[in-house]
Amino acid sequence: MLLGVIADDFTGASDIANTIARGNGESGGLVTSQYMGIPDYNADPTVEAGVISLKSRSVPKADAVALSLEALRWLKAQGCRQIVFKYCSTFDSTPQGNIGPVAQALAAELGVDGVVVCPAFPKAGRTIYQGHLFVHDRLLSESGMQNHPLTPMTDADIRRWLSLQVTGDVGLISLNTVRQGADALRQALAQDGRQLVVVDAVDDSDLAIIGRACAEAPLVTGGSGAALGLPANFIASGQARGHHGGGFAGAVGPEAILAGSCSGATRGQVDHHAKGHPVLPIPVDQVMTGEIGVPQLLSFLLEHSGKAPLAYSSATPEEVRAAQERYGRENVSDALDRLFASTAQAFLDQGGKRLVVAGGETSGAVAQALDLGEVMIGPEIDPGVPILISARRDAVLALKSGNFGQQDFFRKAANMLAWAGS
Structure with a gap:
């Protein structure tokens, strides 16, 4: 190395x-x-x-x-x-x-x-x-x-x-x-x-x-x-040969999109995706009180398989501050991280193959929970966001920083995880 x-x-x-x-x-x-x-x-x-x-x-x-x-x-x-x-x-x-x-x-x-x-x-x-x-x-x-x-x-x-x-x-x-x-x-x-x-x-x-x-x-x-x-x-210097990447055939199977970022870019992407795809907003109050959890998210994602379903907790800065004041900043963050991580685990355990995650903290929680091991780097979806290929979980993923990606990122990512270059 x-x-x-x-x-x-x-x-x-x-x-x-x-x-x-x-x-x-x-x-x-x-x-x-x-x-x-x-x-x-x-x-x-x-x-x-x-x-x-x-x-x-x-x-x-x-x-x-x-x-x-x-x-x-x-x-x-x-x-x-x-x-x-x-x-x-x-x-x-x-x-x-x-x-x-x-x-x-x-x-x-x-x-x-x-x-x-x-x-x-x-x-x-x-x-x-x-x-x-x-x-x-x-x-x-x-x-x-x-x-x-x-x-x-x-x-x-x-x-x-x-x-x-x-x-x-x-x-x-x-x-x-x-x-x-x-x-x-x-x-x-x-x-x-x-x-x-x-x-x-x-x-x-x-x-x-x-x-x-x-x-x-x-x-x-x-x-x-x-x-x-x-x-x-x-x-x-001759220490490396130069690498131009290998092929990526794509993955066939259920897809899911999870968004925990509250950035302006991600909120815009959620709004754009909602115009043509099923979306499920996740109210923080209902997460903190236990009214919504993994069973509800998983049911929504599997029910809408093939339609690029998106479950999101993205909110405005004002809504985020209000929730943090009610429950505490760390408590809210930890609860949402656990919810997304557990949902991602359950989704792959139920045969999910394609997973898109938005938000740095959310992506970290999901990736740690999934125990992906070493991943290969596939084609680029948008600047800074490649496809990740996990042999250990037999799945492909995209982990997106909250501020990255074009407006139609979620649709594009779900498609590219199935067919490279689509």
């Missing part, structure tokens, strides 16, 4: 696995496997990139650091020469969050400074300019992310936000330096002297430069875009 990734949630792991498997340009990507948690076995020797999926984004800092260091040590034991710490392209965190502490712990373990911090993902509209993170033409703090129920992003200045989480100063390398090329960027990182350095990027060509500059870097941090140029380094 050449390249190792530690991802702080399951949708983000799929996102970056998709990026690495496809690579940048004609040379292709790396032979990539995604692991649902830290494996207790050695990787297949043909795997060139391993992506470890953790559900650590919203856990206490000490727990996130311990998990991430355990993942790092497993990846190093597999022979990895470079590590990527992957977090969300909207930097989902709080001033007390763990992105900074995990990045610093990994840097300390590897003994490195001048570590790139770059959550940019231009294909999904996430860009960084003068250290500020934008979603399309809006500052992150004006994009709707300020209303996130778990990690409200109220400041778009990533350097300032990260400084609240770490010890020491955080550096910044502007787009002007990036555009001077890989050598100039490499020199700027070496001369900065600070452990973590935010690096601007507004399009894929900037990410390619960052990738070349980081060819020998033991550690890179960022969104999936930060890995865009890394496979080419291993291919150019």
